[in-house]
Amino acid sequence: MEQFQKKDVVQAVLLTDLRPEAFKPICDNSSTALLTLANVPLLDYALESLNRSGIEEVFVYARLHMNDIKEHISKRQKQGCTWSINMSVKVIGAEGCRCLGDALRDIDAKSLIRGHFVLMEAETVTNANLSYFLEEHKKTAKYDKGIAMTVIYKEVITGVRTGDEVMIAMSTDNKRLQYHQRIKTNFREQSFAMPLDIFLQNSNVALHHNLADPQIAICSPLLLTLFSDNFDFENRDDFVRGLIINEEVLNSRIYVEMLPREQYARRVSNWLTYQIVSNDVINRWSYPLVPDMGICCLRQQFLFLRNNIYKHESATLSKLMSKENIVLDSGSSVDTGSKLSSVVIGRNCKIGKNCNLDHVYMYDDVVIEDNCSLEYCLIGSGAKISSNSHVLEGVVIAPKTVIAPNSNITTPSETDPIAKRFSISTQKTNDTEELDDEEDEEWEVGGFLKMRSVPFSFEDSEYNSSTEDELSSHGSPVPDDTNIFLSEVIDSLTRGYNEKSNPDFLILEINSSRYAYNMSLSEVNFYVTKAILSLPKVKESSANIVQNLHHVLGHLGPVISNYIKYKDAMIDCLKGVEDCCNQEEDFKAKVAQIVHYLYDKDYVAEDAILEWYENLSDESEWMKTHLKKLIDWLMASSEEESEEE
Amino acid sequence: MGTVEFQAVVLAAGRGTRLPELTSDHPKCLLPLGPYPMLWYPLQMLQQHDFQEVIVVVLESQKTEIQQTLEKTPLKLKIDYATVPSDSDFGTADSLRHIHDRIKSDVIIVSCDVVTNAKLYPVVSKFRAHNASVAALFFPSGFEAGITVPGPKTKHKPERDLIGIHPDSERLLFLASTSDFDEEFVISGHLLRKNEKMNIHSRLVDSHIYVMKKWVIDYLTKKDNFSTLKGEFLPYIIKKQMSRMSHPSHIEATSEVGVNLKFEDDIFQYAPSNKLEAQIVKASLYNDSVYKEPYGGDLVRCYAIKAPKDCIGVRTNTTLSYYALNSKISGLWPQLFPNNDYPLISPNAVVESRQIKDIAVADNAKLSEKTSLTLTTFGLHCTVNPKVIITNSVIMGHAVIEEGCKISNSIVCNRAVIKKGSILKNCLIGPSFVVDEESTKEMVHLTNAGGFMEIE
Structure with a gap:
């Protein structure tokens, strides 16, 4: 019997495009999994980390843009990229799939999963050793048949809220998840309320308020059954909530694991997290998933220079005023006198003289003319910023946009409590700025947060000792x-x-x-x-x-x-x-x-x-x-x- | 004086409201625990920690009795008695407030019902290391497990606390009784945001051993609306850790209409703060965080120290725990006093009985021959006549057990008399109660006091 079990392949499911709206306008016509971060598609990060964790078979569940993803994968496989070794990747998908729940029910119906598996989103960047957690999960499963899932969290500094932060209560002796609440992005929780029973039944309950949820979970086959039985479970949060409330009825439990300090995991869920993860990658937190290690290519193409500068062999970087944290891909050039910090530059981009770029993420073929100043923005491929322009916090410029000289582009006012997104629609050739600031209907999980400066240290949350209190x-x-x-x-x-x-x-x-x-x-x-x-x-x-x-x-x-x-x-x-x-x-x-x-x-x-x-x-x-x-x-x-x- | 770092205060003015069956007019702190009265244990513990002097707070009317009893116990400490008026209904905080002019330095406050072999050093080191305001010791719970109280069946619902401790820094962040909440446990969002994580313990017992800064006592003195330390003052000061110093100019905000709108309670007037010190703490490596503001910028800091799991820590403040400790004391004695300093059977007792096993006998107890005594505590001056079998019981001071009695799993209080040939099982005999000849009782509470009627 044991021999047969050993032959089981280690499987993983990658879900894509669960919230393409968050990445407008770049992801209007393509999958979020193919969004590039430090010039590498997110899907490749995910596949690479699965491969490194010893996963042998991956199902990429494509909700939208299935053909794009298939194409990308077969292209990579033909190239013989690193993750294609010893790992088979299959793209599956269905038209009617709206959410994670649908996807898992579909997978269950196709009975593709044969054992415990890794469930992750394609937009997650991690260097975690998942095989360890898989083993731990299996150990727990030996004495608790009701284990449905082990969720993996990462401790972070919670000063900045991106919608991925959670507050959990977990019993410390058995690491069971007892309570789960997603932290709102607007700093408002006056108090947290949990059932008292949690504390009476467990002698020691750890409350964690400093966790980010990178959407990595180790799942039992039981999970699929639970999803099939309860078709009101739409996303993972529904599942977690439903399971905690009906623990006894469903007789299944969720366990928690924390990533150790040296392992990194973060999901790219909106532009703000895109910015944060980009910086983390450049700062090598996700090592070995860093540009100079050659993600999904066998040859190292980047030179890793002082101050975290990753320069492609064929790129030219002139003498700069100051520079740090730069990724410069092939064929791009930066002219003299420009100041760059935390900048990602795609292929064949041109940056003029005396530009000031801070936290700017550029796709391929972007042209920035002289004397521009850009902060916290993302520029789609083929866009052109004409000279003397200013682009400020949070702006996302769609591909092939041309910004006229001397324009000033900002997002709507800061004071607005709801983050607004601003994009300039494509093919505008004059400087009329089209505000495309749809308000979000509500503060959804993974709301559309824009890029902005993330303070290094955070002010204390104020203690409002209101009179009632x-x-x-x-x-x-x-x-x-x-x-x-x-x-x-x-x-x-x-x-x-x-x-x-x-x-x-x-x-x-x-x-x-x-x-x-x-x-x-x-x-x-x-x-x-x-x-x-x-x-x-x-x-x-x-x-x-x-x-x-x-x-x-x-x-x-x-x-x-x-x-x-x-x-x-x-x-x-x-x-x-x-x-x-x-x-x-x-x-x-x-x-x-x-x-x-x-x-x-x-x-x-x-x-x-x-x-x-x-x-x-x-x-x-x-x-x-x-x-x-x-x-x-x-x-x-x-x-x-x-x-x- | 004056140069002492810590003064020790033992609070022994409690009336034993949680063990009313046993005390009535008798001081709670003199209930026998093994061969010594309850109050001896905390004093002995302080003596082991090299305290030379200790302030014992007692009720005025009980002072002489307590003093006389303690003089007969082996203690080298100099005991300084402080009294609180007998007719007042003083809580622990009130008692401290009452004697505050005797407090000249930081204090260690111990309740008279603590029996432990845990060391205070970890508590004191934590207190010193972090310049803490309050440090408290917590015991693991579960001591009473498996023991049932003599007397009629009662629904024993132990008081349980929820104690929030930061797992890394051991800061005491939250303290509340489970009875404060209905179905839902509510915790301030700010508390979690600021501290990021917290472990909530529901099975720790508050030892009532606190180390406190002098200014905390000063502050307590000014705030007369707190009457108990653990129930009211401690949760309050724990909560205050998180609050910020309000605008210093507002301390005296008496408006001209003659009404003071601000509470004059600003704790930060008491908590010493000076800029230089703050800077030193910040610059030092010896604070609780290297990369964040040390202590989160809190001036008031409370710490919780958990006693090691294998140590003994009991608060004999309920009938259950009192009885539990007595029935286990002979087994625990070597752990409590590993140096064999104190005999379980007092040399001044008259023990003629041959069949004795695991008993503790106080001074001047008289245990006659032809008796079989197991697992029992005998108080001062109690008399056990021949042909008596006693197992697993507590016989308190001056009680008399006449010939031919069989007593098991019972508590016989002060001056009670069990007449000839009685058989008692699981009984609670109140103070000065006389059990008639040849009576057979099981699971009852017999008492003279009108307040505690016999309930079947």
């Missing part, structure tokens, strides 16, 4: 009545504003809170003002505080005028403003505008302002400079009035 935490100080009162008033007003409820009822609510917490009238005045300025609507943007305030008071005006009637109350109100401004950095510059607005709308009177101004506390000393103009103006107008009298 403090209050709910056990052992935190019991807030005194004033704070409760303030938060109640804020709640009432927020609700009142959102639901447009009758101001009279709000006054009633505030009054009942007032008696409940035994607030004096002046405290009420003070806090109501503070509450208004603390409303989310007012706070939402510091730039238009006054405008927002106007909005809010449009509805809540009667509430404030109910309290702020006399001079003393007005002073209380102004003190509230003062207090808010002292606490909120954003408000500081706006204090004069806020006060002026309140004056304009007759909430506070001139003499109250003046008296308040006179008695400003030391802490608010800075305010005087801001208020000076307003006060002068008030004085002047009052003098005028008195003169008129």
